[in-house]
Amino acid sequence: MTPAAGADWVLECSNCGAHRGPEGLPTVCQACGLPWLVRYPRRSPTLIDRAEVRRGHGMWRFRPFLPLLAGEAPVTLGEGDTPLLPIRRAGRRLGMDDLWVKDEGANPTGSFKARGLGVAVTRAMAAGAGGFVLPTAGNAGVAAAAYCARAGVPVRVYAPRTTPRPILSQILAYGGELILLEGHIGDCGQASRAYAAETGAVDLSTLREPYRIEGKKTLGLELAMQLGWTLPDAVIYPTGGGTGLIGMWKAFTELRHAGWVSGALPRLYTVQSSGCAPVVRAFTAGAEECRPWEDPWTMASGLRVPAPLGGRLMLRVLRESGGDAVAVDDAELDLEARVATREEGVDFSPEGGAALAGARALLTRGALRQEDRVVAFNTGAGWLYRGPGDLPLV
Numbered sequence: 001m002t003p004a005a006g007a008d009w010v011l012e013c014s015n016c017g018a019h020r021g022p023e024g025l026p027t028v029c030q031a032c033g034l035p036w037l038v039r040y041p042r043r044s045p046t047l048i049d050r051a052e053v054r055r056g057h058g059m060w061r062f063r064p065f066l067p068l069l070a071g072e073a074p075v076t077l078g079e080g081d082t083p084l085l086p087i088r089r090a091g092r093r094l095g096m097d098d099l100w101v102k103d104e105g106a107n108p109t110g111s112f113k114a115r116g117l118g119v120a121v122t123r124a125m126a127a128g129a130g131g132f133v134l135p136t137a138g139n140a141g142v143a144a145a146a147y148c149a150r151a152g153v154p155v156r157v158y159a160p161r162t163t164p165r166p167i168l169s170q171i172l173a174y175g176g177e178l179i180l181l182e183g184h185i186g187d188c189g190q191a192s193r194a195y196a197a198e199t200g201a202v203d204l205s206t207l208r209e210p211y212r213i214e215g216k217k218t219l220g221l222e223l224a225m226q227l228g229w230t231l232p233d234a235v236i237y238p239t240g241g242g243t244g245l246i247g248m249w250k251a252f253t254e255l256r257h258a259g260w261v262s263g264a265l266p267r268l269y270t271v272q273s274s275g276c277a278p279v280v281r282a283f284t285a286g287a288e289e290c291r292p293w294e295d296p297w298t299m300a301s302g303l304r305v306p307a308p309l310g311g312r313l314m315l316r317v318l319r320e321s322g323g324d325a326v327a328v329d330d331a332e333l334d335l336e337a338r339v340a341t342r343e344e345g346v347d348f349s350p351e352g353g354a355a356l357a358g359a360r361a362l363l364t365r366g367a368l369r370q371e372d373r374v375v376a377f378n379t380g381a382g383w384l385y386r387g388p389g390d391l392p393l394v
Contacts, residue, residue: 008043009067011036011210014313022067025127027208028309035310036210037250038067045258053225057081059115059218065254067123067214074122075151077108079115080218084226084375089343094360098373100232102223103346105381109146109170111139111302111349112219112379116212116243117204121147123211124202129153133195134204135188137240138167138301139380144204145176155204156195158188163301164385184296186307206241207309213250216243220251223375224261231266233372234323236359238351238379239270239279240305242314249317266375268317269367270325271358273298273333276306279314283325288312299330300350302379324367328357336360341382349385352378 011020013029014037020026028035045064053061059080060066068074083103091099104112117140124132132155134144141157148155156177159168163180171178181188189205196203206212224231231252237245245268255261272280276296282289290311298304308314318325330350337353340346348356355376362368 006069007067009038009040012039013037022123023127025124025129025202026210027203035207035213035313038210038214040065045260047259050229050260059118059215059222062218062221065217065221065251066119067211069126072126074118075125075147076118076122077114077146077150079107079118080222082106082222084223085344085346087340087344087346090340090356093339093343094356095363095370096359096368096374097371099359100373100375101344101346101352101378102219102375103378104219105347105349105352105378109139109143110381110384111143112216112244112377113139113143114146115218116140116215117143117147119215120204120209120211121151124204124209125151125153129202131155131199131201132204133158133192133199133201135159135185135192136163136171137185137304138163139384140204140206141176141178142167142170142174142384145171145174148176149174156201158191158195160184160188160301160304166386167301167384170384185305186292205309206243213243213247216247217251217254218247219244219377220248221255223248224252224255229261231261231263232375234267234269234368234374236269236271236355236362236374236376238300238303238354238358238377239272239314240303241308242279242310244377244379245270245317246310246313249321265321268321268323269358269362270314270318270323271354272325272327273300273303273354274327274329276304277327278306278308279311280325280327282311283315283318288315290315298350300333300354301385302349302351303354324362326358326361326365328354328361332357337382346378347382348378349380349382351380352376352382
């Protein structure tokens with residue numbers, strides 16, 4: 001467990017426990033093919049550091065918890081510091097007394113993907129990357145194109161042809177090389193890996209490099225700070241690839257280890273579309289890993305991930321946290337997004353609508369209590385999904 005020169009973190013396989021240093025451009029564990037997780041054996045944040053974090057800005061205020069070298073400047077567009085808002089009218093309608101939304105649509109590029117891609121591009125550039133590639137269901141492609149533009153390097157983005165047009169337009173606007181394919185993100189992932197092998201481009205696919213999860217971890221760090229270093233009873237998270245879910249659980253355990261929070265950690269809940277719910281199916285069956293979902297489809301394109309590489313990790317997080325997994329249909333998630341947007345002035349994406357529909361379902365089945373403090377995540381802005389003809393003008 002010897003870090004590379006100047007680094008004070010190491011990589012640990014999430015499955016077999018193997019270790020390696022962070023030098024080079026790590027992909028997945030060579031022994032078992034599953035994701036690496038970043039560990040910080042030499043760091044020990046103290047309670048005093050919390051004041052320094054308060055004085056910072058954006059997600060990089062959490063440097064003590066992130067893979068950044070001393071004095072190193074990240075590739076950044078000002079990501080983080082997104083609003084945490086009580087949504088009382090939506091809460092009353094859903095039967096919940098203390099419902100909040102973490103609105104990730106306020107990030108640069110309009111989604112939570114800015115956090116993960118900011119860290120991934122930062123670390124890869126420091127290791128000498130000259131170009132990137134990734135598959136996307138939508139928002140990751142926009143973020144990758146923006147952060148690669150910021151870093152001054154090219155990126156190729158493979159996306160399903162059915163991806164919402166505004167998202168594809170944003171990828172092109174940032175200068176990404178966009179390749180549209182028939183099928184779903186799994187098909188795009190195969191093309192991405194082949195291109196990476198052929199050209200040496202760094203593959204930024206979900207969990208095929210270890211640093212996107214560190215950026216998503218700041219969701220949990222920021223949530224704790226915004227709640228005065230306390231944690232909610234439950235977190236409801238619309239889940240596709242799952243880095244946010246895995247990253248938040250990592251954040252909560254690291255905060256407790258550092259002494260920054262105490263008491264019970266939140267129960268984490270996954271919400272997926274009934275048209276693509278491999279995590280829900282595996283969780284319900286008591287399985288240890290997810291089987292690929294057949295013929296996946298949902299209007300919430302970020303949830304259309306039929307075979308998540310992090311499936312085993314997500315299932316572990318749900319069980320360790322005492323959470324649950326629920327699927328909602330597209331009609332429900334679409335209605336929730338539209339109604340809550342007008343109720344609260346928050347621009348809910350279909351995935352955010354899924355989180356609210358999931359909250360209703362979890363309350364009905366008794367997994368949530370009416371009095372629980374619950375934070376639902378709106379992972380991206382609704383405008384990225386709406387074309388000119390999608391809303392009435394009057």
